[in-house]
Amino acid sequence: MATNTVDPEVAARGTLALLQTRLHRLEFLLSGYSNEEGIPEPTLAPARSNDTIWAKLHSLEAEVVKLNKLNGQAGEVVRNVERLSSTYPDLFLPTTSPSDIPRSQDLNTLASIVLSHATLFPETASRLSSLQTLQVPPAEQSSKLASLIPRLAQCKEAERSMGEDIRELRERSTRCLEWWVKIGVIGTADLYEDWEIRIHEIERHLIRSERRAGEEQGYL
Known part of the structure; x- marks a missing residue:
């Protein structure tokens, strides 16, 4: 009786291929880089203990603890965020679930889409890191800006009133x-036309009167 046996060498190669695929995925998640073939660069072990993820x-x-102990605006923001996270924990939960993953494409197509946007991850990370160099404005400037809100409202109301006046004008x-x-224009033109008609009537009346007077005197 024949039995279906698997060649140990083939099984070992398949297992190594699967492990290599999983390793590539982990390396891509850690680095965010890959070559033209979609294979990420190998991730090297950290040279120092401070470079590990746990460190x-x-x-x-x-x-975060240092920011929480600050007395300025930064500390207040951190404390507000912590208060929100403790009061409304649902705000900080991921909005997507595994059921939201599109199923219209196969896994290879989805992987190619992700890899085509791989350059956006380091770009976004660099932009976020650049935000850390921005200094929080002093509280005095913020209070001055806040004090300008009523004046801005008055200016807005004055602008609206001026707009109404301009519309009425x-x-x-x-x-x-x-x-x-x-x-x-039209009335003056009608008046001139009336005058012209009357002048023509007067001229015809004068011509008839002169002709009649000439006939009576024997000139004609």
């Missing part, structure tokens, strides 16, 4: 122009 996490926790100008066209 960086402890360092971040220490920095435009409507009045339009009505004046319409009146001037109807009375000053």
Whole structure:
């Protein structure tokens, strides 16, 4: 009776291939870089203990504790965030779930899409790190800006009132122009036409009178 046996060498090669694929995925998650073939560069072990992930996490926790103890705006912001996280923990939960992953494409297509946007990860990280160099403005400047809010509201109200006045002046100008066209232009033209008709009638009357007078005197 024949039995289906798997060649140990083939099984070992398949296992190594699967392990290598998982290793590439982990390396890509850690570095965010890959070559043209989609294979990430190998991740080297940290030379110092301070470069490990756990050491960086402890360092971040220490920095957060320092910020929490500050008396300025930065400390207040950190304390507000912690208060929100303790009161509303759902705000800091990821909004996506495994069911939200698109199933219309296969795994290779989705992987190619992710790899095509791999350069955005270090770019975004560099932008976020550049934000750390920005200094928080002093509280005096913030209070001065806050004191300008009522004046800005008054300026906005004055601008709205001026806009209403300008709109009313435009409507009045339009009505004046319409009146001037109807009375000053069309009315004057009608008046001139009436005068011209009357002058022609007077001229014809004079011509008839002169002709009649000439006939009576024997000139004609």
